[in-house]
Amino acid sequence: MKIAVIGTGYVGLVTGTCFANSGNDVTCIDIDEKKIAGLKSGVIPIYEPGLKELVLRNAEEGRLHFTTDTASAVKTAEMIYLAVGTPQGDDGSADLSAMWAVTKALAPHLQEDAIVVTKSTVPVGTNAKIFGMLKELTGRDCHVASNPEFLKEGAAIDDFMKPDRVVVGVRCAEVSDKLQQLYAPFLRTEKPFLSMSPESAEMTKYVANALLATKISFINEMANLCEKMGGDINDVRRGIGHDSRIGFAFLFPGVGYGGSCFPKDVRALTAMTEDKGNVPEMLRAVDNVNERQKTVLFEKVKTHFDGDLSGKRIAIWGLAFKPETDDIREAPALVLIRQLQEAGATVVAHDPEAMENVAAETEGVEFSESATKALKGADALCICTDWKAYHQPDFAEIYQLMAGHVVFDGRNLYDPARMKARGYCYHSIGRVAVDGRKA
Incomplete structure (x- = not known):
């Protein structure tokens, strides 16, 4: 099947790549010329385990293409997936300006039997509005379906390849059948394909x-x-x-x-x-x-140091909002960094993937390529992200490096009794603090 995916963000790139990997001819489209040039050269704009390998293989085998030319990709496509951003507006509602712009751009090039599919997370009623816009722009009833994504960052490839369920919102059985054929390679273990109205599909997400x-x-x-x-x-x-x-x-x-x-x-x-x-x-x-x-860890730190953090050196392990991604959107670590800096502390941070993104969003943060070296001279360690690399550190080495042996564990990675026996003052979430430091 010939598929066009408009938008090469997290959802669009994963969707297009996985469809290509199941044998479809997929073209991913974006208005960002630099991003498209990078993708053509094998530069992946996001960190997602396994994605780079899949992109490179499917591009090399001729099933995955990248372009900024919407018209050329849409006019030959049997199915057009819309995966553009729908960011939060000032009032908390979704900003659909990109969705409306894309709908207008693709309308003149749409094949008569092509199916337009919304993959972006959109408010209930968006499908109906796209249907109305396309009818006005083309003079005919166009097929518009909803297919919400349920991908977890850090496990998106596996989630797409082995979904718990596939949800589609359609207006006719013919469109449902075509979408079921498209997803058939991913539903071989009898996971359900759930067909419903577009409004129900949008609400489900x-x-x-x-x-x-x-x-x-x-x-x-x-x-x-x-x-x-x-x-x-x-x-x-x-x-x-x-x-x-x-x-x-x-x-x-x-x-x-x-x-x-x-x-x-x-x-x-x-x-x-x-x-x-x-x-x-x-x-x-x-x-x-x-x-x-998001403020709980800072309150623990402030209380421990009797409200005075001026001159304190605080190390942070984990900056991404979750492990196995470089995504820092709404990340708790950003809140902690701001609060620590406002209180007069120096922040030194480590994350396996997200340091470059945080550096672009903050000022005054020191970054360490090594989690262990980040602790040299630190008065305390705060853990914000559950990276596996943080689960089994060398506590004896850390003890020698730190100026103060205090750990604020925002992910409950360690056993309190063992931390006490190692000589640390240990604070976690939902557990009584322990203090093994010598008087």
């Missing part, structure tokens, strides 16, 4: 992300309570997770969620709810709890 975000905010709020009650949130998590109605997924306490999806989608769903005259009490609470959680 928002509801899924809002519910996952709710689980994170809930466990974080309970973790904060556990500390005050003398409990251990990890024990509580095990106690509730074995209930099949609850499960363990997204119940790991930490310093809050970030990224390109959860914050934006919760706020967009809030805006949609308000627009329809309903009161989004739970959605507002989820967002508020998360924003407050």
